[in-house]
Amino acid sequence: MECAFGGFSEEQFQKACDELQQFGRVGNDWELLMEHEGFKIYRRLDEQTGLYAYKVFGILDDCPPAVLADIYMDLDYRKQWDQYVKELYENEYNGETVVYWQVKYPFPMSNRDYIYIRQRRDLDMDGQKIHVVLAQSTSVPQIPERSGVIRVNQYKQSLVIKSDGKKGSKVFMYYFDNPGGQIPSWLINWVAKNGVPNFLKDIAKACQKYRKKT
Numbered sequence: 460m461e462c463a464f465g466g467f468s469e470e471q472f473q474k475a476c477d478e479l480q481q482f483g484r485v486g487n488d489w490e491l492l493m494e495h496e497g498f499k500i501y502r503r504l505d506e507q508t509g510l511y512a513y514k515v516f517g518i519l520d521d522c523p524p525a526v527l528a529d530i531y532m533d534l535d536y537r538k539q540w541d542q543y544v545k546e547l548y549e550n551e552y553n554g555e556t557v558v559y560w561q562v563k564y565p566f567p568m569s570n571r572d573y574i575y576i577r578q579r580r581d582l583d584m585d586g587q588k589i590h591v592v593l594a595q596s597t598s599v600p601q602i603p604e605r606s607g608v609i610r611v612n613q614y615k616q617s618l619v620i621k622s623d624g625k626k627g628s629k630v631f632m633y634y635f636d637n638p639g640g641q642i643p644s645w646l647i648n649w650v651a652k653n654g655v656p657n658f659l660k661d662i663a664k665a666c667q668k669y670r671k672k673t
Contacts, residue, residue, distance in 0.1 A: 553599070572611065
């Protein structure tokens with residue numbers, strides 16, 4: 460699931476946009492996992508890994524789309540609101556901007572780190588602005604694996620945002636992550652099930668503070 464240098468295709472951005480436009484209409488192979496504070500979270504089993512991919516649909520009240528997209532792209536600000544960030548930065552390698560992200564895991568598990576590319580596009584669809592951010596794992600020889608930290612080689616995320624017609628944002632998110640190591644798949648799935656709503660809750664709080672800051 461690593462992404463080759465060169466970024467994402469127009470088709471990938473369009474596909475992500477279509478998910479938000481359909482808003483909650485998913486295929487029969489996706490099951491509704493839970494509803495949480497106005498969000499619906501669906502999952503689909505990846506038979507190869509035994510893990511689930513997730514789709515999330517919902518509304519973040521009082522968080523404007525442009526602000527939400529800026530927060531998601533602001534790595535320095537994420538270090539302030541995301542308690543699980545151990546290290547986070549971006550650098551350019553071979554003409555491509557790459558993000559390094561190390562995530563704190565509770566003892567006795569090892570921290571995980573990610574190397575991924577991401578792109579944001581602000582699109583105009585029928586007169587409405589839609590913000591799309593795509594991210595996917597990659598590899599660069601200049602960032603070798605670290606002792607005591609497990610490298611995540613399968614990571615993919617999409618975030619699509621538009622106005623809810625009021626003061627908030629209508630959001631679609633796709634997420635798949637294979638953290639590797641010796642963690643049982645049931646525990647990984649349990650963490651993902653709880654982690655996605657918590658991430659959305661944290662980013663909503665970050666939105667309020669970000670607006671005051673700016």
